[in-house]
Amino acid sequence: MPVNAVGRFIPEELGGRKLVPFKGAFKSKPSGYKGRTKISYHKPGKSKIKRSIEDAIKATGLKSGMTISFHHQLRNGDWIINMVMDKIAKMGIRNLTLGSRALFPVHKPLIDHIKKGVITRIESSMNGPVGAAVGQGAMLPNLAVLRSHGGRGRAIQADDLHIDVTFLGASEADELGNCNGVHGKSAFGPLGPAWVDYQFADKVVIITDNLVPYPATPISIPGTHVDYVVQIDALGDPGGILFGTTQITRSPARLLIADYVVEFLRSSELLKDGFSFQAGAGGISLAVTKFLGDYMRDENITGSFAVGGSTKFVTDMLEEGTIRKVLDAQCFDTTAINSLRDNPDHQEISSDIFGNPHTKGCVTHVIDAAFLGATEVDTDFNVNVVTHSDGMLLHGIGGHADAAAGAKITFIAMPLFRKRIPVIRDKVTTVVAPGETIDVVVTERGIAINPRRKDLIKKLKDRKDLPITTIKKLKQEAEDLCGKPEPPQLTDEIVAYVEYRDGTVIDTIKKVKA
């Protein structure tokens, strides 16, 4: 088993696939061709409308052993995945690969499909119980593959993940399948993250609760690529889109972290006209966005754009002219959804445009700053966002690794410990973003600059108002306060692996002991 560039042992083969060990954030150059797609035909006048999800599944020719996918735009409010999987299970189809973008706690019923062999492989982010079950071995001997948004785009494009049938929810669609996510009672925002699915899947099913007269516009997904359209009562619970923290933190310690990030940024020479950033939807990220907006407005700085999950805090900046554009692959609140619908400077983008490294240039490769979180960071600045320190697989990667790799400065903003467990470790439980892509770790008790960034260390050395320290001292301080954390209790069985955005393998995830 070779050791990869972040010191992890990667099996040469796993689940019948040869793995290529991670070599460095930009060390693997792609070659070859994109996956081929079949030339299609639709007999004019023939209806694409299927009366039920079951009829649509039958029409696609879905068979045991195939791969299906869904988008995750409705997040924890999504009812489509459960509905479709229930029908598939009842139809006796087994041994499917679930190649979704992400799963949420609402998708807990999938655990039953895993146990019954309906789903035997998952290539998807998993937030919550499905990940926990997979981490506890529920799918063994079969594996899960975790990818970032850009990495998923790459994998589908390269046919590493070939999708036989994709089922895509749309909040507005017409009878030919032209559709979008900005109109209708279940509006969720961009469908861009599903573009790679419709472009490369053999069969495309659009599921909508809002079938409108042709043509539905804006056309996010064109009917030229849609096989069937199904109308149902409701895509899900729009409230569930707001899953996760979408409120600014009220914790004084976390507000302090956000304040440190913005203060640090002021010394970096990036925070000037044309500044661009990746914003997340966590409590600290929202506070950073808010403080950043306040600072830029006060200083008359006009930023270039924000990318990533969009929120009211970002669209407020757009409305007031503090930034010129928003590039959007995921809306986290209703204000953002309405902004995408109404503001021409709010642009829908795909996962490829967002962060696929095997394109002629993606957005995350040109951003100035990324404000990211972590479940753990280690003294080599490697970052974990998928497992907790107890080894439990509970989160997806999102755009984390994509933004970290591309941003001129990447911040990990996080408290020094959670529930009295230190989050800076000698070795993170799972490496998701390599330390070479992380520049600054900001906690309420100190700020550690990656030693690779001598420029930043030099620039910040006179900022007496910022608690600049080293990652090792931060780790020690946490352990002095909370004690050394227990190592996770893991078996030797691999339940999943983390594919870096370029298709190499950066880490494996072991089954947690029962």
Add this chain to the structure above:
Amino acid sequence: MPVNAVGRFIPEELGGRKLVPFKGAFKSKPSGYKGRTKISYHKPGKSKIKRSIEDAIKATGLKSGMTISFHHQLRNGDWIINMVMDKIAKMGIRNLTLGSRALFPVHKPLIDHIKKGVITRIESSMNGPVGAAVGQGAMLPNLAVLRSHGGRGRAIQADDLHIDVTFLGASEADELGNCNGVHGKSAFGPLGPAWVDYQFADKVVIITDNLVPYPATPISIPGTHVDYVVQIDALGDPGGILFGTTQITRSPARLLIADYVVEFLRSSELLKDGFSFQAGAGGISLAVTKFLGDYMRDENITGSFAVGGSTKFVTDMLEEGTIRKVLDAQCFDTTAINSLRDNPDHQEISSDIFGNPHTKGCVTHVIDAAFLGATEVDTDFNVNVVTHSDGMLLHGIGGHADAAAGAKITFIAMPLFRKRIPVIRDKVTTVVAPGETIDVVVTERGIAINPRRKDLIKKLKDRKDLPITTIKKLKQEAEDLCGKPEPPQLTDEIVAYVEYRDGTVIDTIKKVKA
């Protein structure tokens, strides 16, 4: 030489390619895969900006024998094709296939490149002198291939026309190549017709006279697919977009034709809420659009959408709510360009979405009515739009064959004779749209319904206000008035062939005698 379904002899092979004879408008079902495209990579931070067109050409690795393409959105105001071809010629590159969308009179300098062997094959519509020169044998023994908009999309998608390098003008672009055609001094409207070029070409060069800070939005072509960006002083003459008739005809005879079309349509049961149509930019088409809009407004009919080249007459209908949407692949005037930029119900579409038959459903397959012109029609209702009766190759196909094939009712609206030459013939000089796709020929002296449309004949038999007659009687009337027209003076040498939208060959074009 087999005879195809419209009675034309098609060689089994021509210019080294096997030809498949036309079998019928919807008889050929596609199989196989779309053309493969290479997986790309762009080193973050590396500039795509090239200082000159020459530098960009060099960077693409363009070599003799390759295929290049351009879009035609600037129409007769385009300076890009001539600029790029001049540089290519000076660099000593020869034997190129020009796979453009369309050429206009402004591109007359290409004739020199043809004569010097820089261009040895053309797969493009040709309006004016380049077509005339090709028709007179200037490129022999090499050939031209003529396709409709949808047919071109099909050919590129199927890799029948593989584009090595595409040079695409954009009226606004950023340094990564994200671009559009709606902002800037050279705004021309949709870039959708070039989507198939950027999606399938090996190398993509964006040429702009308006380089803006990243990100340029709306993103019509994404930087993920762009290799190089070149800034020049001006893309062309925006006034040249208005090439061709973009004014309503003032001829009483032609106004009468337009009036007959709308009157006829009233009997067809299509002209009700939800009505959709393809509108052209010829003088009669504009009059039809105007009269149609007036009628629909007076009768409180709310149409569904208009598609095709958009004009003020169409966008006026959109503004006042007479139609709900405009689907746009080409703007013909400034009002339409501004509407595409500002009105969210005015949707940019690609050639594939417009009329590619080898997709899962295109717009032209769902339109109610198409209002089209012709250079000639024959007694089998076959239509010619590319050559004149003297055999001169002077026009492109545009979306003609795509709209005719799909529309529930296709009108050919034209005067019975031009310059005292009858335009209804026993056999058209060149078949472009097969008679099976044409329903009604409307002239100022009579209206002929295709005998296949027994339903229309029955419905219209009591309309004493319309001069319903037969195509043969119309032909006779024209010949009685003007005399029987001379047959074109043609040699046996084939200079071009017309590929039907499904990839089969519907006709060949012979060299005209000098």
